[in-house]
Amino acid sequence: MTRKVIIAGNWKMNKNAAEATSLVNALKPLVAGIDNCDIVVCPPFTSIDAAVKAAAGSNIKVGAQNLHWEDSGAFTGEISASMLKELGVEYVIIGHSERRQYFGETDETVNRRLGAALDAGLKPIVCIGELLAEREGGETEKVLEAQLEGGLVGVSIEQIAGVVIAYEPVWAIGTGKTATPEMAEETHAYIRKKLISMFGYQAEKVRIQYGGSMKADNSATLVAQPNIDGGLIGGASLKAESFAELIKNAIA
Ligand code: PEP
Numbered sequence: 515m516t517r518k519v520i521i522a523g524n525w526k527m528n529k530n531a532a533e534a535t536s537l538v539n540a541l542k543p544l545v546a547g548i549d550n551c552d553i554v555v556c557p558p559f560t561s562i563d564a565a566v567k568a569a570a571g572s573n574i575k576v577g578a579q580n581l582h583w584e585d586s587g588a589f590t591g592e593i594s595a596s597m598l599k600e601l602g603v604e605y606v607i608i609g610h611s612e613r614r615q616y617f618g619e620t621d622e623t624v625n626r627r628l629g630a631a632l633d634a635g636l637k638p639i640v641c642i643g644e645l646l647a648e649r650e651g652g653e654t655e656k657v658l659e660a661q662l663e664g665g666l667v668g669v670s671i672e673q674i675a676g677v678v679i680a681y682e683p684v685w686a687i688g689t690g691k692t693a694t695p696e697m698a699e700e701t702h703a704y705i706r707k708k709l710i711s712m713f714g715y716q717a718e719k720v721r722i723q724y725g726g727s728m729k730a731d732n733s734a735t736l737v738a739q740p741n742i743d744g745g746l747i748g749g750a751s752l753k754a755e756s757f758a759e760l761i762k763n764a765i766a
Pocket of ligand 1: 682688727
């Protein structure tokens with residue numbers, strides 16, 4: 515099954531509105547004409563509007579880094595799916611390990627956010643991944659299984675093809691330590707097998723990104739693996755040149 519590569523930049527808490535405009539404007543000519551890869555940038559909420567305006571008419575799509583499951587109400591500090599849609603957001607990252615680690619995100623809250631995203635027609639990027647101690651303890655598959663089973667409750671067979679899964683071994687995020695392509699593929703293949711057991715053949719359509727210190731010099735070998743369909747990129751997405759090079763190498 516051919517799946518379209520998807521490379522998304524997670525800018526985290528970086529780039530104000532002016533910087534977002536500059537970054538998208540710098541990226542546009544570098545990736546112009548690329549149509550065999552979905553290119554997504556995910557700025558902080560306050561820079562989304564600027565990024566959407568700068569990306570208008572280009573092949574760059576904009577995503578958010580989180581959303582709340584309610585549409586409106588007394589949820590101080592939260593942002594809903596309809597608010598993101600109004601800004602022109604197409605994708606949304608859900609359950610990033612930093613949110614799990616620092617902001618109390620659980621598989622249950624991931625699942626609620628996912629439901630809201632799907633109901634609103636946003637394309638979700640659901641993050642899963644094991645801690646170093648879990649990998650070293652031989653628990654990787656058990657951890658991923660629980661995250662998939664808990665995070666994807668209630669997702670229908672029709673909906674699953676539109677969900678992107680980002681496999682991010684937590685020990686590889688921002689550390690410069692990348693899983694070897696073989697190690698990453700082994701885990702991606704496990705994730706695919708688990709998704710097939712949950713959703714049947716539709717799971718063949720699910721794009722599974724790798725995330726964790728993906729850079730221009732390793733994106734080609736990672737994305738060449740049969741079950742690695744792209745990347746979720748932190749550090750290397752903050753400069754137009756490094757992000758564009760990473761994308762071009764991944765699809766070369
Ligand atoms: C991430 O934050 O999702 C990530 C993969 O970060 P980095 O590329 O910097 O490891």
